[in-house]
Amino acid sequence: MKMNFSRVMRLIALRNRDQEAIVNVERNRRFTYEQYHLLTNRIADVLRSTLQIGKGDHFMLILENDNLSLMLFPTTFKQEGTVVMTNLRDPLEEHARQLDLVKPKVVFLETRLLDSYYDTLRSRGCAIVLMDPPFTEQAARPGVHCFWTLVEAASDLDNDVELDTDEHICVLRFTGGTTGKGKCAMYSIDNWMACRDAGFINTDLAISNATRLLHVSPLSHGTLMLFFPTLYAGGTNITMNQLDMERWRQEVEQERVTHSFLVPTVLYRLLEMQRAAPKDFSSLTTLIYGAAPMSPDKLGELVECFGQIFVQGYAATETPMFIAVLDKAAHQPGDAEALQHLSSAGRATPGVEVFIADQDGKPLPMGETGEIRIRCKAVIKGYFGNPQATADEFEDGAWKSGDLGYIDADGYLYIVDRLKDMIISGGFNVYAVEVEASLAAHPAVLMAAVVGIPHPEWGEAVHAEVVLRSGATVTEQELIAQAKNRLGSYKAPKSLIFVDELPTSVVGKVLRRQVKEKYWQGFARKIS
Template identity: 80%
Template sequence: MAQRECALAKPRCDLLEPSEQSTMKMNFCRIMRLLALRYGDHEAIVNIERNRRYTYAQYHLLSNRIADVLRTTLKVRAGERFMLILENDNLSLMMFPSTFKQEGTVVMTNLRDALDEHARQIDLVKPRIVFLETRLLDSYYEILRHRGCEVVVMDPPTAEQAALPGVHSFWPLVEAACDLDNEVNLDTDEHICMLRFTGGTTGKGKCAMYSIDNWMACRDAAFINTDLGFSSTTRLLHVSPLSHGTLMKFIPTVYAGGTNITLNHLDMESWRRTVEHERVTHSFLVPTVLYRLLELQRSDPKDFSSLTTLIYGAAPMSPDKLGELVACFGQIFTQGYAATESPMLITTLNKAAHQPDSATTLQHLSSAGRPTPGVEVFIADAQGNPLPNGETGEIRIRCKAIIKGYYENPEATVAEFEDGAWKSGDLGYIDADGYLYIVDRLKDMIISGGFNVYAVEVEAALAAHPSVMMAAVVGIPHAEWGEAIHAEVVLRKGETVSAEALIAHTRARLGGYKAPKSLVFVDELPTSAVGKVLRRQVREKYWQGALRKIG
């Protein structure tokens, strides 16, 4: 990379106020430089589709340049926001440490979300800059420019695209930037380093605010749970979006000196080839994908001898399928329970527990594991009073990973956080051995194939169709996905429409993963005295006889 002369900011030498002296600050250029000195030529990042490889020394200089682009060229200041609508390999360049080497706040999005949802998110956080996949520029340009956003496209644009006002090309900016360390010192507790969207009881995504300490807690939890085995020999393959759950594995891999490997799309043959060719040791997959992987490995075996740890989450493992998976891959499975509001491994079910050879281990397989040491997990009644072991109530969590609240949403912050604890909205209990069991959900969130989908959002999309009078959307049991999105629909009098047409209508509005996978027409839905649909009654008939009332 070409270098240009750049000046470093002079360090402060004046006396600090006592309150400022007591704050914890970090300079991530220095932290990354030390990692680069320690791990040097060891691979830090491998992007499979774009065939890019960076050592720790190269990754340090590259992330310095990206931070300089944000600070010097694009002039992003403290308190300002920039948004990422990117695939995994480009996200890997814009992650920690790049975003921790400058003062702005990064906004993570799900590339799979529909354009309308991204527009709503932009309206909320008002980013000055949006980093965008080049293939999306034509469809996103007017919306972004109308909202005053400058756009940075990650791959070379066409001549016509490059001539558009407010459009920048990523790599020319990076090549012209400074790769020297800077003097950015960020408060690890107060600085909001990231915003990321979750869901809410209204169905619209809330925007979670993260401090640096939140993500350092994520790092520490990975090392405390030694069964995960993070080290300099780790080669972790990311295939689910780095903007979401797999981000929690990215950070400890960097600190351990391991290699983060990215795939942009969940294609099982690509995943299998990459594991074999890159000698992958770790990956994160949801149970539905593990079941598909089992069938592929049985019919066309690959060399998976390098795999030591397969982490899964978002749904429990089927005990029947687990025995088959262990027989095929070995005892390499571990479960993690985490949340957007607490981005760390709150609980883990370790590898030894994944052996259905007794009644005790079978029972534990239906749990979410034991809390990470140092994490306070307790069960509370409706008034917030702790309940004894074995009694079911709301799961509440206290730890350093608990977010700073919801951006521009003080009402939700007050409602969901109390006395330093996050009120998860999940019902569960802790057994005599310290295992946490999630048995039902207070919030109407559906977890299907590892993605969170909120019932109200899907119902609103269905109700937007002129033939629909009302709808109830629930998660129903699914052997592979944990839960599948199912809708019961009441049509307007005299109207007719096919289930397939309604599903297509919803897919067009929300994206494929939020669309119902099944839909039935009913004459009426159960309602309360004031006419509110009783979604839980709809849901219960599909879960009768299920051991666990959650996917």
């Protein structure tokens, strides 16, 4: 099916003309729906007319949330090129690897990065568009353009671009790489429309024209899934660029934020901050979290502090929509059934096919653990420039998630672990997330990372690194004893150390791979 998204956005703008569409708090920019439509028309015209981006061409974004909000939907859908989204916080070396794979004609860049990125980009023939006004000497460099100068000279008229929603690859995006080098996922327009629809099908998300959603996690990653339904509903997408939780608290209060997306480790820090110095969070109706389950032992504290406003979403780069959702009713402290479900990822979004498969891809009965596989309209088109990975990870229309899990008799999906994060110790399978949950249940523990480390007898031994709450104390022996009581001796850590911090992604997800790597240096294999 072909669609003209200038017309689509024009109708949305007419419906919500004076409603705020975008608020960039750090740059103090506000755009109504009418202004946003005209601005994205201009940016699309810059891409097509000035920068000569056409069908099959790529342009790359190395940007903060404020600027990403201008370059995503509907800009991307109003022109024929393919946008390449990156993680701004990746090092130059990783961006260079990505550049060599996708070969963009143009790179949109934060101005402060020009000096360090210029030679790398120009040596690859890329034109550079700086998002904030450059210094005179920066602007004088060959191949450098100023974004707002280009935009002011462009046309804001609706265009005649029609794109095939199934076949056109509108976005390339790199996987998180928490277990290795990221791959380059290919997205159709229909993939993102499935993302939009999931926001409405899951009614507990309560997205409407009254929604004011604060994005603090990178828009290039998980929080983008909430951008689409909020915009289509006539709500307001509010952006922050840094994971500064004190600033986040201020913006929630001042902007009367209704929704936001955070990961559990950040929620636990937020809880401590709110207890120490409360802000007015009366506007907050929905706090969405993902990437890891919430600790059942901390749920009561969170609900007492914030109310029953929590929703868990399960998704992935390869399926950019909420595949499963654990609704607000399941976040009920003191309810034994709710606490059991709290360790799940929730129930599948209606219309999504989720099944558990054995090593040969055959479906397993309810309750048995295997690999989670997913079929839905959000499943990506494969990996750009990597047919082998595409063949390995997609089979018969399903994405093989690499997550181990099961579905119970009530339809709740439980994620036991990543296949690559399973520890085999003395012939027993130990799942890192299970051990981490047992440690996090202690009131002194803020967060933990559990990995397998080399052991001469067992192959791997269960090892934990633990961050304590500020001012709290507990001994290694006490935590190991607690894990033994909850899980049994063979699953409990055989060693444990206390650390000041754990390596985390930009959204606060603990990077087990980085914890594990230091213990396996000098070994040919990372498991035994």
